Amino acid sequence: MSGNEKRAFDRPVFERPKSLVDVKTHFCPGCHHGIAHRIVAEAIDHFDLREKTVGVACVGCSVFLYDYIDVDVVEAPHGRAPAVATGVKRALPDRFVFTYQGDGDLAAIGTSEIIHAANRGENITVIFINNTTYGMTGGQMAPTTMLGQRTSTTPYGREFSTAGYPIKMAELLAQLEGVAFSARVATSSPAQIRKAKEAVRTAFDMQIRRMGLSVVEFLSTCPTNWGMKPNDARKRVLGEMIDFFPLGTFKERKQADFV
Amino acid sequence: MSDMANVDVQREFVKGNEAICHGAIAAGCRHYFGYPITPQNDIPEYMAAHMGPLGGVFLQAESEVATINMLLGTAATGKRVMTSSSGPGISLMQEGISYMAGSELPAVIVNISRSGPGLGGIAPSQGDYFQAVKGGGHGGCRIPVLAPHSVQEMYELTMLAFDIADRYRTPVMILGDAIIGQMKEPYTPAPSKYPPPAPKSWATVGCAGRSRQHVKSLFLKDDDIERHNWKLDEKIHAIEAAETRAESYRLDDARIVLVAFGTAARVCKTVIQWARKEGIPVGMIRPITLFPFPKQLVHEAAGKADVVVVIEMNTGQMVEDVRIATSHHEKIRFIGKPCAMPTPDDLLADIRRIAGELS
Ligand SMILES: Cc1ncc(C[n+]2csc(CCOP(=O)(O)OP(=O)(O)O)c2C)c(N)n1
Ligand code: SF4
Numbered sequence: 001m002s003g004n005e006k007r008a009f010d011r012p013v014f015e016r017p018k019s020l021v022d023v024k025t026h027f028c029p030g031c032h033h034g035i036a037h038r039i040v041a042e043a044i045d046h047f048d049l050r051e052k053t054v055g056v057a058c059v060g061c062s063v064f065l066y067d068y069i070d071v072d073v074v075e076a077p078h079g080r081a082p083a084v085a086t087g088v089k090r091a092l093p094d095r096f097v098f099t100y101q102g103d104g105d106l107a108a109i110g111t112s113e114i115i116h117a118a119n120r121g122e123n124i125t126v127i128f129i130n131n132t133t134y135g136m137t138g139g140q141m142a143p144t145t146m147l148g149q150r151t152s153t154t155p156y157g158r159e160f161s162t163a164g165y166p167i168k169m170a171e172l173l174a175q176l177e178g179v180a181f182s183a184r185v186a187t188s189s190p191a192q193i194r195k196a197k198e199a200v201r202t203a204f205d206m207q208i209r210r211m212g213l214s215v216v217e218f219l220s221t222c223p224t225n226w227g228m229k230p231n232d233a234r235k236r237v238l239g240e241m242i243d244f245f246p247l248g249t250f251k252e253r254k255q256a257d258f259v
Numbered sequence: 260m261s262d263m264a265n266v267d268v269q270r271e272f273v274k275g276n277e278a279i280c281h282g283a284i285a286a287g288c289r290h291y292f293g294y295p296i297t298p299q300n301d302i303p304e305y306m307a308a309h310m311g312p313l314g315g316v317f318l319q320a321e322s323e324v325a326t327i328n329m330l331l332g333t334a335a336t337g338k339r340v341m342t343s344s345s346g347p348g349i350s351l352m353q354e355g356i357s358y359m360a361g362s363e364l365p366a367v368i369v370n371i372s373r374s375g376p377g378l379g380g381i382a383p384s385q386g387d388y389f390q391a392v393k394g395g396g397h398g399g400c401r402i403p404v405l406a407p408h409s410v411q412e413m414y415e416l417t418m419l420a421f422d423i424a425d426r427y428r429t430p431v432m433i434l435g436d437a438i439i440g441q442m443k444e445p446y447t448p449a450p451s452k453y454p455p456p457a458p459k460s461w462a463t464v465g466c467a468g469r470s471r472q473h474v475k476s477l478f479l480k481d482d483d484i485e486r487h488n489w490k491l492d493e494k495i496h497a498i499e500a501a502e503t504r505a506e507s508y509r510l511d512d513a514r515i516v517l518v519a520f521g522t523a524a525r526v527c528k529t530v531i532q533w534a535r536k537e538g539i540p541v542g543m544i545r546p547i548t549l550f551p552f553p554k555q556l557v558h559e560a561a562g563k564a565d566v567v568v569v570i571e572m573n574t575g576q577m578v579e580d581v582r583i584a585t586s587h588h589e590k591i592r593f594i595g596k597p598c599a600m601p602t603p604d605d606l607l608a609d610i611r612r613i614a615g616e617l618s
Binding site: 050052 | 334338465472475
């Protein structure tokens with residue numbers, strides 16, 4: 001083996017991000033929370049933010065973020081993470097502050113908190129995991145549940161006449177002046193994961209440049225509560241979900257309001 | 260005498276609500292979050308004008324729900340932080356108060372209470388007694404509650420509230436009412452006599468130079484939540500042992516013992532002076548901490564007295580704690596009005612009648 005070949009062999013192609021704790025996952029097989037964690041941890045490493053980050057965990061399967069990401073974390077009551085993050089960021093404006101919230105958390109009980117934090121242009125980053133259901137409590141309807149989707153509280157399928165329509169949070173938040181960046185991504189294919197990484201980096205960068213609130217909505221899976229095999233759950237995202245929740249960037253501010 | 264005695268501090272003539280702000284600022288509080296509600300709007304208005312120039316943060320939140328969670332976030336960074344509200348707003352804060360108690364986060368929450376339940380009215384009331392002292396949130400959480408009865412105390416107890424909050428890592432409530440909040444009287448804004456808070460190594464400020472840490476109230480593994488509950492219980496016992504405060508007013512020879520707090524206690528002081536002139540031996544216990552309740556003092560005084568009269572601006576809430584504190588139940592009476600203070604004249608007439616029954 002020549003010297004050059006040896007170097008190529010030793011060069012790592014895949015490593016654990018430094019900010020990801022070396023533990024076994026407890027998430028269900030096929031759940032995409034873990035992929036989102038990794039992407040967040042990579043972005044923390046990329047901007048070298050580990051020592052100056054305060055994460056805000058929410059309620060739901062997402063709360064266990066603090067078992068996986070190697071940063072200081074404050075846990076918020078259900079839905080209130082954007083208000084908690086506001087308190088953290090206002091007290092420590094030079095720290096990097098992000099929330100990690102599920103759809104029940106952000107789009108139901110916490111709608112008021114996210115809309116007002118967004119409208120104030122709080123310099124925080126919101127990672128929003130949309131799996132169209134309440135994972136932790138056993139698969140009840142979420143505000144993002146698709147029409148026709150069966151959940152334990154829409155046993156005949158969600159009907160708009162009684163349960164309303166799924167909320168498109170990334171589009172909704174993009175309307176608000178205080179929002180610097182709003183995008184929707186998925187993690188069901190390698191190409192999507194690459195785009196998700198880019199979106200999260202842009203969102204982080206927005207906060208670093210004090211541009212306002214940045215939010216990345218992840219289309220995620222909940223095979224357990226969807227009653228699907230992991231691969232079928234992944235396919236549901238690619239088909240049904242992306243159809244209704246289009247991927248893309250809905251807002252990207254070029255300049256800060258205040259310099 | 261403390262060093263402070265030599266400091267030449269001007270007496271000032273201010274509202275109770277403003278004295279709370281002065282106390283908070285003197286205690287080093289530079290972070291305030293709130294949402295308007297009568298009769299405490301002087302507090303957010305004052306803080307809006309003063310936090311910024313002092314290099315701090317004022318933010319009017321979109322709701323009391325958001326407010327208390329902003330407190331939670333700021334408290335987690337180790338900074339001194341305060342909010343103020345009134346009954347309906349405090350109800351909305353209950354969730355956050357429980358989370359802060361569970362997460363062992365210090366903060367000061369002021370309730371300048373009004374009449375209820377529901378939207379009630381803006382008349383002064385002590386109807387939030389149960390809400391304040393029997394919890395302040397779900398899951399068995401209890402937090403210290405301080406009840407000032409003068410503008411001076413609005414100032415001093417606010418500084419004490421920050422001190423207790425930090426020493427025990429707990430939210431602390433100041434329970435006033437519309438009268439004490441709106442009333443103006445002279446007071447002396449002497450600097451805080453409490454030492455600055457110890458460094459908060461538990462605060463989540465970024466993990467530079469140490470391993471990561473969490474501020475949380477979720478304990479799912481094994482017996483963690485049980486251990487946590489016992490730990491919080493121990494803390495409450497420590498607070499009971501060290502922080503119970505009450506004023507004994509002309510108690511030594513009292514045959515008729517009044518028990519009253521806050522505004523009601525002020526009226527009682529006047530009535531006691533009048534009654535004493537008529538030779539009626541009446542005195543008062545004024546709980547300064549409503550939780551922890553001064554059980555021992557009430558128990559001893561009740562043993563010696565002929566009658567214990569609980570006087571409140573509600574239909575009788577603290578009277579339950581007085582009953583718990585003593586076995587002399589037959590001596591306990593209640594005089595109260597839900598949404599107003601009995602006048603000194605009315606109260607004197609009641610005391611005369613009680614004295615007459617005794618002789
Ligand atoms: C005030 C309050 N209401 C309800 C709950 C119960 N609860 C726990 S998790 C959850 C749903 C979370 O769903 P989501 O945000 O979609 O997160 P996921 O579990 O799917 O990650 C609910 C309703 C709670 N903890 N607090
Ligand atoms: S219940 Fe759903 S969201 Fe929760 S870990 Fe399992 S798959 Fe993931």
